[in-house]
Amino acid sequence: MIAGVLKEKPGETRVSLVPEVVKQLSQMSVTVWVEQGAGASAFYTDDAYIQAGAVIKTAMEIITQADILFSLQLPEKDLWEQIPAGKVLIGVFQPLYHTQQVAQWAGRGFTIFSLDAIPRTTRAQSMDVLSSQANIAGYKAVLLAAYAYPRYFPMFMTAAGSIAPAKVLILGAGVAGLQAIATARRLGAVVEVFDTRPAVKEEVMSLGARFVEVEGAADASGAGGYAVEQNESYQLKQQERIAESAAKADIIITTAQIPGKAAPVLITKTMLDQMRPGAVIIDLAAATGGNTEVTRNDTTVEYKGVHIIGNSNLPAAMPADASKLYAKNVFNFLKLILTKEGALQLNFEDDIVQGACITHNGEVMNERVKRVLESV
Structure with a gap:
């Protein structure tokens, strides 16, 4: 052989x-x-x-x-x-x-x-390339955001005044999202997390982040560990809650993808209009369309002072x-x-x-x- x-x-x-x-x-x-x-x-x-x-x-x-x-x-x-x-x-x-x-x-x-x-089962964990590479992507996404963000991540109290910690919003608490939470928390940021699966709430909170809940999500238990499409009613409620959090966020890391379909748009131009100038979005779903309306793969787009970095191959950076x-x-x-x-x-x-x-x-x-x- x-x-x-x-x-x-x-x-x-x-x-x-x-x-x-x-x-x-x-x-x-x-x-x-x-x-x-x-x-x-x-x-x-x-x-x-x-x-x-x-x-x-x-x-x-x-x-x-x-x-x-x-x-x-x-x-x-x-x-x-x-x-x-x-x-x-x-x-x-x-x-x-x-x-x-x-x-x-x-x-x-x-x-x-x-x-x-490969099916995302317990037996297949040692062969799960999506997880091993997503772990790196989540880690690198936060470091990339910290480099691009024009302010501190942690809180600083100095003789010249106090600096508030960065507010990070992570959309998707899969492997990449969980690693992004852990890395952002290590850097001293305040972290909020959104995911359609209520089952991940405990993991999110154990890492020191706040879980943003939206009721009425479609059951993803039969999807083999992958995300599923949501109905229109849920999507409207989802957009409202994400819009509230996005308006206060300094950093957003998006990870939402649905196998075989275009990535769902979670951050609209209307939401971007409400974000703080200097804010940074790292879109890990850029290769399948992206989670924002303006994402372009392998490109950094500036939209009214907000930088949207489209990069679906961050593991290649390590x-x-x-x-x-x-x-x-x-x-x-x-x-x-x-x-x-x-x-x-x-x-x-x-x-x-x-x-x-x-x-x-x-x-x-x-x-x-x-x-x-x-x-x-």
Whole structure:
């Protein structure tokens, strides 16, 4: 079995496997090929991979001869179109947003495992790339906000006068939101949190934040850990409560996304009009439209003195640790599809393997992706 690690496209600094995991795979009789410079942006040198037992190869050698191909994001079009039929690809491919691509994968006979589709269950926690990367995003979002914000975060009492602490509003108490709460509190901010799931109230309060409650949310218990769409009545009440908190906030961090759909708009222009000049919004949902009306992905927009920073790939700002955590998630997943001797063994009766598999033998396998394709 040969596993090949491809260099990511420009803008993506992470790498799929780190030397530590390469060594573990070598012990399972898996030969690892790494494209030259694949780990450079994450501070993992070619020499480190070689010492771990990997072989440095060209991209063309890897895509034509390796059995499993690793790439966080889909390789550049001119490269992936040369990948022979029947290959196994593992990454974070967002299939719910790229349905046309899914149809092409199936047509090419690829076996695609997209790790963002892994069921969010207790058993799958060690493979949950969304959680490991969102944890970094929440942490980095607060640091980015603190850098962009023109005032102090903590309260200061000095001979020259007192400085009030920053007021932070966090929309969404998932993994990113909870880490953002913890980081903002460490920096001395006063934090309010909104989430459609009342069940997270206790976690929010345990971190020292105030939970903003809105009654009447749709039950998300059957959504596998993902957010669900809310009815119109709830959305109106939600907007009213968020507007009240946004008007007083110095920093807003938004994290709300719904798989396969555009991110919900939670901050309208009317709300932005009421915010304090110098306020900062970090929108982690920018890649799927954003949680504000003016968000643009990978861009900072200034709206009447408020800076809206759209960035959905903050984990790439901490590539060394992000890659280490991601690689560990990958290794834990590989243990489900490889034998102890390193041979590929796909057990589609395993809910994690089935959930992560997007296409196989010319067919679309993932049920959620199937439903999206049928609705197009």
